[in-house]
Amino acid sequence: MSGEEGYARSAVYVGRFQPPHRAHLGTVLGALEAFPRVLVLLGSANLARSVRNPFTAEERAGMFRAALREAGVERGRVLLRPLADRFNADAWAADVREAAREVLGDPAPALVGFEKDASTAYLRWFPGWERLLTPSVPGLNATDLRATFLTGRPLPEGVPEPVRAFLARFALTPAFKRLQVEWEAVEAARASLPPGAGLHEERWLYVRGEQVWLHTRTGPIGRGLWELPGRVLPPGERPEYPADVVIDHPARALVAPTTAHVYLRPVPDFLPARPVTLAQALVRPRRFHEDHHVLIWRWVGGHLRGDG
Template identity: 55%
Template sequence: MTLAVYIGRFQPPHRAHVDTMLSALERHARLLVLPGSADLARSVKNPWSAPERVRMIRAALAGAGADLRRVRFAPLPDEFDAALWAAGVRVAVGTPDAVLVGCEKDATSSYLRWFPEWEADSAPVTPGLNATDLRRAYFTGEPVPDLPDAVWAALGAFRQTRTFRRLRAEYTAVQAERSRLAGATLPLREVRHCHVAGGHVWLRRRTGPIGRGLWELPGRWLDLGESPPPGARVFGHPSRSLVLPGVAHVLLSDGGGEAVPLAWALARPRQFFEDHHVILRRLLGSPAAP
């Protein structure tokens, strides 16, 4: 029985996503959906948790008459490292007898070429339809087209929550910061400190509208022309930053902050800003600079 695999962030699940799943179910016996960014905090880029996205997709598929007994979901964490992420995908799929469903529309779809052992099942591209534009419309109060009825209902309910109001304020702040930094030399550079001792890690709570209340590694932005500190571990994945592409130079040193039990922090990735939980895990697992 052929297994079709469909990877995406589905933020939110739109008509083309659901049509692709329905088409895959017509051609293959089973469908495995891997909702990505499952371990990241809510943000304007990832507003909905993995369980919320799974419920929306299941409801949309059921509304279209799909047999949900043939559909399985396995939320996929981000690693901000192509090789580690691809390894996680292979573990989630668990078989070499799979078909990878998707459409290569831009650089974010390049992962479709990372699994040569799987047959490719290309889905058609829907011109002008992408989740980035749908999120922009959602947070600015514009009509949000191309959503299945079940997804539209879920987003309408979410709009009534305090979480939506926080994310809408974050969206406004992100756009303002991008305008302020227009013309800046990219990527932006920052220095962060990872201090672990006595079963604790030193963290700082964010207070501004971008990532309000989330934990981060203490640090600061580097001034223009300022050299990064020697011996720092570099984290520069293109998708790590919410505002503009940024590179973190991380030192294993004391940079202040609040002592937080390390085990508690490691168990709560969705309470960390951007990729800071991934940085913490990576440093604890491999402290030597690459």
């Protein structure tokens, strides 16, 4: 516990909120009954638009704020901040703790949320923090909402009116059309895999001097985004040669759990790639497919330091 009185003085609520819905709003309102302030951390803020993360952190914050205003929440009681995905539990948890200290001035607030699956295992990553668990709303989750929205079906009752209004406007944008195409491609790719199949991919992370070699995606999934040069292997196939780095975070890929085998060496001639200024690449995380920017940041910063 924390605070001068020996208990948490504020609360932290972490989620992707893609998009925010009634259960998210109800969780915040419930936390406000117990605490004067709630910090909402908008996860995956560093990832490009995709069928899993259609909305930017700014867009999600705007939807959340509008729904809170409609619910009569006093301004300043709920603080919204972006939170990057690190695909590393320890680093990510450290970011959450740092945000609590910087924004709330509280080193051990209450952690708010409900445990629905492995994605909320983080509720156990903060020993010493008070936990405020809230019930889920049956039949309402953001995964199903995204499927409904991207396939053009009517939204359920659990979408607050300000969120519904934003989604209606977003549906008129080119970004929405691109995401609909990506949705169909992801669903088709999943349907082509054996049930429960995981995949392996080979990626080359090559830095020389002040440049990193990248490829621009042309297919319907992640069209126009940068990626590390490489290839996804057919189901059941594994790389022939040992990699320098292996990344197997279960949420890193869109289609299926995919283990990345990363080679820290020049890109083979058979793979298309071109040099991009490393400084430019590092400051544009949302220009990258899946977790490829995180891979560059982690291994360039920690291992290469620009020496190729």
